[in-house]
Amino acid sequence: xxxxxxxxxxxxxxxxxxxxxxxxxxxxxxxxxxxxxxxxxxxxxxxxxxxxxxxxxxxxxxxxxxxxxxxxxxxxxxxxxxxxxxxxxxxxxxxxxxxxxxxxxxxxxxxxxxxxxxxxxxxxxxxxxxxxxxxxxxxxxxxxxxxxxxxxxxxxxxxxxxxxxxxxxxxxxxxxxxxxxxxxxxxxxxxxxxxxxxxxxxxxxxxxxxxxxxxxxxxxxxxxxx
Amino acid sequence: xxxxxxxxxxxxxxxxxxxxxxxxxxxxxxxxxxxxxxxxxxxxxxxxxxxxxxxxxxxxxxxxxxxxxxxxx
Numbered sequence: 547x548x549x550x551x552x553x554x555x556x557x558x559x560x561x562x563x564x565x566x567x568x569x570x571x572x573x574x575x576x577x578x579x580x581x582x583x584x585x586x587x588x589x590x591x592x593x594x595x596x597x598x599x600x601x602x603x604x605x606x607x608x609x610x611x612x613x614x615x616x617x618x619x620x621x622x623x624x625x626x627x628x629x630x631x632x633x634x635x636x637x638x639x640x641x642x643x644x645x646x647x648x649x650x651x652x653x654x655x656x657x658x659x660x661x662x663x664x665x666x667x668x669x670x671x672x673x674x675x676x677x678x679x680x681x682x683x684x685x686x687x688x689x690x691x692x693x694x695x696x697x698x699x700x701x702x703x704x705x706x707x708x709x710x711x712x713x714x715x716x717x718x719x720x721x722x723x724x725x726x727x728x729x730x731x732x733x734x735x736x737x738x739x740x741x742x743x744x745x746x747x748x749x750x751x752x753x754x755x756x757x758x759x760x761x762x763x764x765x766x767x768x769x770x771x772x
Numbered sequence: 773x774x775x776x777x778x779x780x781x782x783x784x785x786x787x788x789x790x791x792x793x794x795x796x797x798x799x800x801x802x803x804x805x806x807x808x809x810x811x812x813x814x815x816x817x818x819x820x821x822x823x824x825x826x827x828x829x830x831x832x833x834x835x836x837x838x839x840x841x842x843x844x845x
Contacts (some may be wrong), residue, residue, distance in 0.1 A: 548775045554836075555776065558829055565825050569818035582814060589821075753832060760839045 553749055560746030564588050567739045572731045580647075586644050587732070590630035592747035593637035594662075594704070599748050600630030601700055611686060620686040621762045623693060627672055629755040633747075634666045634714070649714050658708040660716045665703040668696045669708055717726060 548555075568588035576584075604626035642652035658740065667743035675692050679685040696760060708715070716728040732740065808815050 551776075554833075560828075561825055562822070565822045566818065569814060569821075582811075750828075753836075757832070757835055757839055760843065764839070764842050 554753055557746055557749035557753060560742045561750060564739060564743040564746050568743065571735050572733070572737050573736065574731070576731060580731070583644060583648060584731070586640070587736065588743040590637065590640040590644055591727070591740075592744045593633050595744045596635060596748045596751040597630045597634040598700070598704075600626045600633065600695060600725060600751055602769075604630060605693055605697035608690040608697075611690045614691075617686060617766070618763065620690065621766070622759055623690060624676070625699075625755050625758040625762060627669060627693065629751055629758065631666065631669050632754075633751050634662070634669070638662055638666060645714075654714060656708075656714045657711050658704070658713050661703040661708045665700050668699050668703070673698055 568585055571581070571585075573580075573584050591603070604623050607619050607623035607626065608618075611623055638659075641662070645654060645656075646652040649656070672689060672692055676685055676689045679688065716731060808819070
């Protein structure tokens with residue numbers, strides 16, 4: 547059991563470390579802009595890392611489904627996209643809370659905010675598309691194709707387009723765009739928390755997804771027996 | 773199962789050091805009377821976050837066990 551589930555323990559350890567050190571770690575005093583709210587780096591930013599990881603795995607299984615026509619690949623693709631969307635929504639909500647105190651408004655129409663919202667809407671349409679079809683075989687195939695298109699838009703909307711204009715997100719000056727992370731603002735101590743935070747939250751999202759996949763496989767088996 | 777218990781215990785023992793570290797940090801702040809009320813009561817938020825994440829983990833472990841049982845059937 548420990549051999550199979552070691553990563554769940556690792557996830558627990560990393561997230562406990564993140565939740566404790568995320569508050570304890572010394573933060574650099576910048577020009578008073580961020581103050582303590584920079585600690586959101588350990589909670590808000592990893593949501594996006596988790597979302598991207600899950601969407602990448604989702605498209606991998608979508609391609610695999612198209613090649614194999616094995617329904618299990620379709621369940622994997624669906625559940626990874628579902629949990630990815632949950633983490634994306636968490637990311638956008640936590641971002642709005644942070645923005646409310648940092649930029650004055652929860653939604654400033656910042657290019658990165660808009661881009662992320664577009665990406666999430668594209669993935670929401672994936673579930674609308676799935677829900678609109680009754681033919682199981684057709685549904686799996688069309689949604690797998692749509693998943694690939696959605697993925698093709700994911701990185702342009704959250705990484706490339708926001709970098710082309712000015713943004714409130716840190717990282718670039720004016721027209722340099724925004725990678726959303728500014729290495730000059732983070733200290734080595736903060737990075738010692740940031741990296742475990744990213745890995746921890748990604749592992750948590752994988753755990754949740756694995757539970758959903760297992761549940762789905764059991765449910766489908768039961769339905770097949772009836 | 774025993775291995776997990778050992779691993780959790782070892783990790784919990786590692787955390788004891790952090791508490792000691794927290795207390796030594798408290799000595800450096802000037803006005804606060806205790807650790808939880810220092811830094812504008814920031815550590816109250818930390819306690820809340822830890823409780824939430826712990827709760828999520830307990831929930832996930834339970835769910836994991838239940839699904840494993842269903843799979844064995």
